[in-house]
Each structure stands twice: as structure tokens, then as C-alpha cells.
Amino acid sequence: MTSSNKWKREEEVAINAVLRASLTTSQVFQQLVASSSMTKSDKSPVTVGDFSAQAIVNSILAREFPDDAIVGEEDADDLRSEVEDKQQLKRKVLQLANEGLTRDVEGQNTLSKTLEEEEVLKAIDRGNHAGGIKGRMWTLDPIDGTKGFLRGGQYAVCLGLIVDGKVELGVMGCPNLPVDKAAAKPKEGDFDEVKKRTDLGVIFVAKRGQGAFQRSLTDPTLRPISLRDISAASLASASFCESVESGHSSHGTNSRIAQLLGITAPSVRMDSQAKYASVSRGDGDIYLRLPVGDGSYIEKIWDHAAGSLLLEEAGGTVSDIRGRPLDFGLGRTLTANKGVVAAHKAVHAKVIEAVAKALEEEGRGHL
Numbered sequence: 001m002t003s004s005n006k007w008k009r010e011e012e013v014a015i016n017a018v019l020r021a022s023l024t025t026s027q028v029f030q031q032l033v034a035s036s037s038m039t040k041s042d043k044s045p046v047t048v049g050d051f052s053a054q055a056i057v058n059s060i061l062a063r064e065f066p067d068d069a070i071v072g073e074e075d076a077d078d079l080r081s082e083v084e085d086k087q088q089l090k091r092k093v094l095q096l097a098n099e100g101l102t103r104d105v106e107g108q109n110t111l112s113k114t115l116e117e118e119e120v121l122k123a124i125d126r127g128n129h130a131g132g133i134k135g136r137m138w139t140l141d142p143i144d145g146t147k148g149f150l151r152g153g154q155y156a157v158c159l160g161l162i163v164d165g166k167v168e169l170g171v172m173g174c175p176n177l178p179v180d181k182a183a184a185k186p187k188e189g190d191f192d193e194v195k196k197r198t199d200l201g202v203i204f205v206a207k208r209g210q211g212a213f214q215r216s217l218t219d220p221t222l223r224p225i226s227l228r229d230i231s232a233a234s235l236a237s238a239s240f241c242e243s244v245e246s247g248h249s250s251h252g253t254n255s256r257i258a259q260l261l262g263i264t265a266p267s268v269r270m271d272s273q274a275k276y277a278s279v280s281r282g283d284g285d286i287y288l289r290l291p292v293g294d295g296s297y298i299e300k301i302w303d304h305a306a307g308s309l310l311l312e313e314a315g316g317t318v319s320d321i322r323g324r325p326l327d328f329g330l331g332r333t334l335t336a337n338k339g340v341v342a343a344h345k346a347v348h349a350k351v352i353e354a355v356a357k358a359l360e361e362e363g364r365g366h367l
């Protein structure tokens with residue numbers, strides 16, 4: 001097998017699955033989140049979107065690669081409940097999953113027969129695998145950035161293929177990101193803008209050793225992407241990409257790191273693994289995810305598999321705050337790592353030095 005053929009079939013299937021799931025989450029966003037009856041505190045649309053997207057991706061993987069394990073964020077326990085609310089949720093998920101699976105998408109993967117309730121629940125529960133170092137497994141975050149999804153910001157459908165503990169393929173759908181990286185991102189909370197714009201929706205694809213690419217939701221042409229070319233000498237011109245949520249990543253520590261590196265540009269804030277994608281195509285240069293507080297939060301593999309490979313293939317280095325590579329072979333979580341630091345290869349070591357200094361100053365040097 002030539003290197004460009006490696007994972008060809010997996011890539012095709014993963015793109016089709018992520019594309020379908022992205023179209024379905026978009027549909028849920030348009031119909032439920034951006035509807036006038038939606039109240040701010042109602043989190044139910046994201047639940048509908050999560051389950052439907054996981055049902056769609058897992059059904060396709062189960063059919064195409066029946067022997068592969070899946071480590072997915074969600075499970076169907078809630079949908080098996082007899083409570084009327086959950087029964088209603090289950091019916092909605094069944095309908096959306098079937099619509100998503102039977103939609104005509106680039107002439108591929110159409111189901112001959114719609115799924116029954118129990119089949120959809122089983123598909124979702126295929127994501128229960130424990131992970132580990134041996135063999136082939138997919139890891140899925142059906143909606144990463146649930147907060148972004150609810151506020152009309154960024155969110156992502158993230159699928160990675162991990163083989164013997166190494167991410168080999170990553171496919172990420174970002175329905176609210178402009179295809180053109182230079183175009184303005186929709187203003188957060190402006191649901192009408194998201195509804196109206198026709199230039200939103202990107203799928204990012206990376207295969208180990210074969211580069212990083214993007215395509216739109218409608219045109220299958222893959223176009224190469226890469227990080228902005230930055231050297232140690234031009235580090236001061238860099239910009240950070242960081243979480244919107246201060247509970248997910250320490251904004252205060254990031255400011256100090258910027259100061260130490262001579263960076264003055266304001267940080268670009270967005271939810272989800274769209275941060276990895278954004279830096280991968282040169283919109284922002286450094287992705288910092290510094291632990292908050294005592295650093296007890298343990299990152300999940302589905303939150304980093306696709307994004308980290310994309311950024312590496314686009315010319316970057318991804319590590320935790322100590323410069324250790326992310327270890328995807330230890331189960332469902334990244335137990336050997338703390339936080340994430342991602343940047344162009346040429347400046348990554350310098351960023352890690354500044355991270356260590358900033359944490360030391362805060363009395364968190366032990367993290």
C-alpha cells in the first residue's frame with residue numbers, strides 16, 4: 001500500500017459520517033436552538049444533537065468496520081428510561097438519526113432500511129469501549145463545545161482513528177466556521193446570522209504523515225492547510241487561541257504567558273476543537289489550554305484526538321503543559337497529561353518554557 005492510500009477507505013467513511021452528523025447538528029441548531037421559543041436555560045437541544053450525531057456516526061462505523069471499537073462520549077442510558085420526557089427525546093433522536101443516515105450525501109452510505117429504536121440505542125452504546133493501547137479504535141465527540149452550540153458560536157463533530165495508541169486519522173466538522181479563514185466568524189449569539197450565512201461549514205481532515213486539509217460541507221475537494229509560518233524571532237507577532245470558558249482553561253495564566261513571550265495581540269476565543277482547526281489554518285498561532293485551579297480535571301481522548309493530529313499535520317507540535325506528547329493509549333482519558341499547548345514546531349519549546357515560568361510564579365509549578 002502506498003502511503004497516500006493508507007487509511008483511504010477509513011478516511012472516506014469518516015468524512016461521510018462526520019458530514020452527515022454535521023448536517024444533522026446544524027439542522028438541530030436551526031430548528032431548536034435558533035427558534036424563538038428557545039429559552040436560555042434550556043439545554044435539551046444539545047442533548048438531542050449529541051445523541052443523534054453519535055447514533056449516525058456509530059451506525060456507519062458499525063456497518064463499515066464491524067470489528068472496530070468505539071470510544072464515544074455519550075451512552076444511551078438516559079434514552080432507555082421510561083420517563084415520558086426521555087421517551088420523547090428517544091423518538092426525536094430516532095427520527096433525526098434516520099433522516100441523517102438516509103439523506104443523499106455525495107451518493108454514499110444510504111441505508112436500505114431505516115433503523116428501529118433498539119438499533120439506534122445499540123449504535124449509541126457501541127461507544128462504550130474502554131480504550132487502551134492495543135488495536136484499532138475510533139473516538140468520537142458527537143458535539144464538542146456544547147456551550148458554543150447553544151450560543152451560536154463554534155462547536156465541532158470530532159472523530160479520530162487510534163491504532164495501538166496513536167492517532168492515525170482525524171476528521172472534524174465545524175458547521176459554524178467560515179470556509180474562508182479570512183472571513184469573519186459569525187457574531188456569537190446572533191442566531192439569524194448563522195441561519196442566513198451560506199459560507200459556513202468546514203470539514204477538516206488529517207492522516208498521519210499525509211498532511212492536513214479542509215473542504216466545505218458541499219464541495220468534496222480537499223485543500224491543504226498549514227499553520228502560519230512563525231519563527232522564534234517573530235514570536236511576538238503571534239496570537240493565542242483559547243477557550244471562551246474560563247472554567248476550562250486559565251485565561252489569567254495565558255495573559256502572563258503572552259506577556260513573557262512579548263505577545264500583545266488579543267487572544268481569539270472560541271469553543272471546542274475548532275481552536276485546533278483555526279490554528280491549523282493560520283487563524284491564531286498558539287492554542288493554550290492551561291489547567292484551572294488545582295489541575296484535577298483530566299482531559300478526555302475524544303476532546304483532542306482529531307484536533308491534535310490535524311494541528312501536527314499542519315506543521316505544529318502538540319503536547320501537554322510540560323511538553324509531554326498526549327498519550328492516547330491509556331483508556332478513555334489522557335491520564336498521563338495535564339492541559340494542552342499547541343504551536344508551530346519552531347516556537348513550541350519557547351512557549352513551554354514560558355508556561356513553566358508562569359505556573360511557577362503562581363505556585364502551581366508542581367502541575
Ligand SMILES: Nc1ncnc2c1ncn2[C@@H]1O[C@H](COP(=O)(O)O)[C@@H](O)[C@H]1OP(=O)(O)O
Binds near residue numbers: 248297303
Ligand atoms: N474543567 C474543565 N477543564 C477543561 N475542560 C473541560 C472542563 N469541563 C469540561 N471540559 C471540556 O471542555 C470541552 C470544551 O471546552 P472548550 O470549548 O472550552 O475547549 C468539552 O469537551 C468539555 O467537556 P464536556 O463535553 O463534558 O462538556
Ligand SMILES: [Mg+2]
Binds near residue numbers: 143145302303
Ligand atoms: Mg468535548
Ligand SMILES: [Mg+2]
Binds near residue numbers: 073141142143144145
Ligand atoms: Mg461533547
Ligand SMILES: [Mg+2]
Binds near residue numbers: 073146
Ligand atoms: Mg459533554
